[in-house]
Amino acid sequence: MTAGPTAATPPAPGTEPGPLLVVDNLSVAFARGGGDPAIAVGGVSFTLQRGRTLALVGESGSGKSVTALSIVRLLAYPAASHPSGRILFKGRDLLAASEDEIRKVRGNAITMVFQEPMTSLNPLHTIERQIGEILKIHRGMGKTAARARTLELLHEVGIRDPEERLGAYPHQLSGGQRQRVMIAMALANEPDLLIADEPTTALDVTVQAQILKLLKEIQARRGMAILFITHDLGIVEHFSDDVCVMTRGEIVEAGPTRAVFAHPAHDYTRKLLAAAPKGAPPPSDPSAPVVMEADGLKVWFPIRRGFFRRTVGHIKAVDGVSVTVRAGQTLGVIGESGSGKTTLGLAMLRLISSEGPVAYLGQRIDGMSSRQMRPLRRDLQVVFQDPYGSLSPRMAIGEIVGEGLEIHAPGIRAAEREGRVVRALEEVGLDPESRHRYPHEFSGGQRQRIAIARAMVLQPKFVLLDEPTSALDMSVQAQVVDLLRDLQRRHGLAYMFISHDLRVVRALSNDVIVMRGGVAVETGPAAEVFGAPKSDYTRALMAAALRLEADTTGTVSD
Structure with missing residues (x-):
């Protein structure tokens, strides 16, 4: 992995082997009314190999998600712009790609799991329809095949009794179940690169462990690369191969995860590693009212089921x-x-x-x-x-x-x-x-x-x-x-x-x-x-x- 303002020369299109993803000197600016654009990301560079996991870590506002959204061109234009840089996926510059070209990549070769599933799932459509829609559009599956594949995916991501969940709407699922559905949707087309933006934030520890094992298992089987964005350093330490530490739109430290965590070189990295809830609660009085x-x-x-909606x-x-x-x-x-x-x-x-x-x-x-x-x-x-x-x-x-x-x-x-x-x-x-x-x-x-x-x-x-x-x-x-x-x-x-x-x-x-x-x-x-x-x-x-x-x-x- 390479990080910092200078990245290795990317391979020519179609050349194998080589990095799956190269982000080279990327900058992102947002327009401000009547003033100069605000630089949200400045000079970010890293590479990601097939089958490996790279974590982007840092506090809120550090530029992690903006960097990830730039890869699949999901930032609002013209409000957002890229004053410098390239994003090469399989040797092709995604920033220079046409809208038709980027649509073929987005949702197929590159998929994304967002932090808050309730803002990503359609509240008016059932789970079966939302997963099935992806399979029909991107894979050309018929209704029967899409239903069977949907059940497979729901089972794979740990949804209990998936047959009973097909007709459920997002509000009828718990937060953890909704996130599992989002992951199933992202994996439906067997992508080369999965961008996971805080995918375990709202999940309990046992479900976190299950989801991380699931992602690793799929990664090992398919050779999928994962760009993992999180603020939970405990997960990063044991899930990612490499890590980039970001603050104020810049990468301040990068390298193999174990080396960075064992011997952090930058003050900001040391600050993040030391930050965790500590201490004990105020002692309680057993005689208090x-x-x-x-x-x-x-x-x-x-x-309730049946025509008369009887309670069963x-x-x-x-x-x-x-x-x-x-x-x-x-x-x-x-x-x-x-x-x-x-x-x-x-x-x-x-x-x-x-x-x-x-x-x-x-x-x-x-x-x-x-x-x-x-x-x-x-x-x-x-x-x-x-x-x-x-x-x-x-x-x-x-x-x-x-x-x-x-x-x-x-x-x-x-x-x-x-x-x-x-x-x-x-x-x-x-x-x-x-x-x-x-x-x-x-x-x-x-x-x-x-x-x-x-x-x-x-x-x-x-x-x-x-x-x-x-x-x-x-x-x-x-x-x-x-x-x-x-x-x-x-x-x-x-x-x-x-x-x-x-x-x-x-x-x-x-x-x-x-x-x-x-x-x-x-x-x-x-x-x-x-x-x-x-x-x-x-x-x-x-x-x-x-x-x-x-x-x-x-x-x-x-």
């Missing part, structure tokens, strides 16, 4: 789970995708219907109507996984943070409301002067801080944190964890922290509940659950987290 409590909570979704069974998303969260305590909820973690949290907040008693500060709330719950909403807040999806793009962040005050504290004056917004932004480490800007003008980590400020401005007593760090860089994860601990110490907050990242859960949680198939298979103090798990499933979950770096060439099982 119970803020939220549920006993035998159930959330069952009916399965139930999906037991949460089945008899009991929860207690005290003031100043964090309860971590872990488990695989589809285990019922988020459903449990939403039921605790009475955002979805459930059966079984739920109490807030000793008061039963499970039977309350929406109108009765409204006065309690300011005390029960939630921070979602995707801050960009939960922040209105049409509102400035000052309006977003202050909106809850308008609803729950309508009697306060505008100046006082503005002051509370300013203090909330300061408390989460944001410049109050930025409150007139809009969400798209902030990084992912900053947007998550805005979401936290929106929750904290109401001075809640209980906060549901649903995967709040999964889409963030390692260094930003550590900052957000430190921020959440600091807010908890100052305000005695009770947290329910849902995550698939066991490192973050360990750094933030006093107690842990392990979910599987809607059931709590293990509960207890975090130190005991992590140190000496009792159930086989918990041991397997811990082993997957500790051994994600282990064998990535085996067969993936369901």
Whole structure:
């Protein structure tokens, strides 16, 4: 692999062997109204051989995804331009290719898996139709052959009972299942190069290991090259052959992954390797008042079939789970995708219907109507996984943070409301002067801080944190964890922290509940659950987290 401003001379078209992909002195600029173009990527060079995996790593805004999108010409033109550079795929310069030529490459020889499947999958089409469409357009398959191949692909990427999922729509699948569907779509045409842009960000550790093994297995069988973009250095260390470290649009260090990780030469690389959530949660007081409590909570979704849509069974998303969260305590909820973690949290907040008693500060709330719950909403807040999806793009962040005050504290004056917004932004480490800007003008980590400020401005007593760090860089994860601990110490907050990242859960949680198939298979103090798990499933979950770096060439099982 070559990296830096100078790359090896590319082979002539059709010459074999040689690098599959050569990126030579690539620059990417974005037009700005009335000003000089902004340089997002400057002088990036690397090569990628067949059958090898190259990782592009760096924090948000470093230029990783822009570089990848340039390869398949998915950046918006003329807003984006390439002042310099070449991108040679099998010796052909893709930047000089016509639209017809690039269409033949895109989706066939080069495919891409994006970070957020819900923005890539059509919400109006079934899974069968979306995968089958690719097979029909690119492979000329008929309906029967496309259906058979779709089932093969779904099984290959670990979708259980694929026959039952063919008619499902994206919103009916868990986040992990949606990402598996995206990977199946990308692999449908057996590409020479797979570009994977944060493909495991939203997946739990066991599914991460399965997906990485799957990709390695397919790579070994087909000789496929993989360009892997991620902020998870743990995955990079054990999945990629080579690595390029990017910051501010430039590659600052490159080489074989093991050598770079063992002896990082650049200060930025050392900073990334040292960044990880550390420390322990504030100690909890066993005599503190119970803020939220549920006993035998159930959330069952009916399965309806036939012309009259009769109920023939139930999906037991949460089945008899009991929860207690005290003031100043964090309860971590872990488990695989589809285990019922988020459903449990939403039921605790009475955002979805459930059966079984739920109490807030000793008061039963499970039977309350929406109108009765409204006065309690300011005390029960939630921070979602995707801050960009939960922040209105049409509102400035000052309006977003202050909106809850308008609803729950309508009697306060505008100046006082503005002051509370300013203090909330300061408390989460944001410049109050930025409150007139809009969400798209902030990084992912900053947007998550805005979401936290929106929750904290109401001075809640209980906060549901649903995967709040999964889409963030390692260094930003550590900052957000430190921020959440600091807010908890100052305000005695009770947290329910849902995550698939066991490192973050360990750094933030006093107690842990392990979910599987809607059931709590293990509960207890975090130190005991992590140190000496009792159930086989918990041991397997811990082993997957500790051994994600282990064998990535085996067969993936369901």
